[in-house]
Amino acid sequence: MSNSTRSISSCRQRLVSRLRKGLALLLVLVGFGPGLSGMLMAAAASEISGELDVIIKEDFDHNHFETDYFLRDDNGVDWYPLQFERMPPAHLRSGQRITVKGRSMGGRFRVESLQEEAPLRGKKQDPDKEAFTYEPSGLAAAETVDTRRAVVILVDLTNAKTSSYTSPSQVAGHMFTNTRSVDGLYREASWGQMRFLADTDGDGSPDVFGPYTINYDNSTCSYYNWATAAEAAAEAAGVDLSLYRHRVFVLPRTAELPACSWAGIANVGCGTFCRAWIAGQTGMIYAHELGHNLGMAHAGTDPENDSVINNVYGDYSDPMRTSSSSWYVFNAAHSDQMGWYANVPGTISTVVAGGTFNLAAIGLDPASVHGAPFMLKVAKPDSNDFYYLSYRQPIGQYNQLSSTYTRGVNIHRYRGTGYSATTHIRTLVDGETFVDSVNGIAFTQLSQGSGHASVQVSFGCVTAAPALSISPTTLALRASETARFSVNVTNQDMSGCNERTIALEYAGGNVNGWLSPAELTLSASQSGSSALAVDTQLAEGHYPLTVHAAGMEGPAFSGQDGAMLIIDNTPPSVPAGLSASVNRQGRVTLSWQAASDALSGVADYPVYRDGALIGHAASNGFSDSATEAGASYEYTVSARDAAGNTSALSSPVLVVISINGNGNGNGNGGGRK
Incomplete structure (x- = not known):
């Protein structure tokens, strides 16, 4: 290449560089944050390298959390929200260096491929000389116990203020100075091996700053933009953020952030620095979100x-x-x-x-x-x-x-x-x-x-009481009818134990009963069943039944379960007050007063049309659409209890379906004797 060609190429490169810088500056001046300007500039880029932010968003009220991913560019200014085409690797943590390839779409960088750079081992990440370790297996290990330097920044939006629920002194209390504080909690939990230093900058006051009002409102949940804007405001006010590894942002409370559904957000892990966002009032929210910074997951x-x-x-x-x-x-x-x-x-x-x-x-x-x-x-x-x-x-x-x-x-x-x-x-x-x-x-x-x-x-072998269950738990019958229950037994011994025989014993008071078989030989964790038959030549009433299960070898552990037998020979009362209405489509709607049954309870209501059974109602209402214009129908209802006893029929109600779909119904509401 000639010298003149090299000169032209060099001039072009300088011109492109100046144009890019000028466009980025213009975007910032007209109100776009540095992150968004970086995002727009990256529209044509296919590869970005930088430090990863993995951020967990907590919706405590609904037991739900989500994870967002951002990449902070090596230029120290731009950042990119990442969208993965496939599920991102589960081991990704904040502070890890990655290179992503993809393209910009809808304000996000869509990741098509990801390359993890070599793990950081022993590299000093902040003035505290704390080591961040990234394991080759992909699991972020807990960070070195040490003094933690945290700054807290109160952030006001244009239409939502932190003063509605807290103040700098209250925040300082939660973090550092109260009888119970985040600093005190970590000191006590760690036997003094970890603390959050209250006065890193040495001015004699806890490192809580603000509130700073940033040029954002609460119409969107732009928490990452809020953080970068608040950091810029704090630095403009003279706060040296390079002193701190943990940056805690106290925002207006959740109720004043309608576009957000969380009370706290935090980096999972900690790189050069890490953040936590607080929108709740209790000190334990601070402790929780900082726990994510330290590498702890949920409990x-x-x-x-x-x-x-x-x-x-x-x-x-x-x-x-x-x-x-x-x-x-x-x-x-x-x-x-x-x-x-x-x-x-x-x-x-x-x-x-x-x-x-x-x-x-x-x-x-x-x-x-x-x-x-x-x-x-x-x-x-x-x-x-x-x-x-x-x-x-x-x-x-x-x-x-x-x-x-x-x-x-x-x-x-x-x-x-x-x-x-x-x-x-x-x-x-x-x-x-x-x-x-x-x-x-x-x-x-x-x-x-x-x-x-x-x-x-x-x-090895540890024996335990057998587990036993009887079904059905309640059985209602008429006297002399066959009563059968199923008894399920599980040997709950551990897998290292030999099989053993479990003896079943029936206890039913005055009710005679028989188990077949009365013994079950089961391996550890194996289940088996036996049939329980009982005599129903009994007076009306409720009869509790019990079956015991005990191992015949080893410790005398036992289990038991019970069931209820109901003998009921009396039918329910007759449904009263049967009435009917007809809509324009000819659908007949019936209603009546609920019947009663003292022993086994009303199970359902058989419904009859012109003497033929047309269905069963679980409650005191029924609809019939199988009607014809110009026809008349007589409806009656009875009640049936859980033992199968059926009452007499109610007094009938007569329904006439008119030619145009209207109709009328009438009944005396009584019951047949």
């Missing part, structure tokens, strides 16, 4: 232990549940994830063999518990999870825990590392056993009190 419930979370915010023993006005520290699983207990020898016991263990209540001084662990960790091989056993009591400043969790040993499940929900399975009481029959694991609470709980951990 849910799974009482069936089937790996299906019933309520993603349902574990009320952990700040990562739904928003709350009560203060309490984190559950055992989250405490282990954060590494707080690993730094104190003897506080975690990983159990690999059965035995009896003494648990100290979380919150006690480790020096006072004489070597007792605060949590037991037991592998759950079938799902590669861990069970966490812990004992909670109202100890310390953050002690506003529901009594549901203080009555005994709490069982949680968690994968043991990374961003994944913890689930509360059960809180035991003395003598209660939790059984995982698939893995041959059982936990039995032996005792609790005075800051300690005793729990037995068993592996």
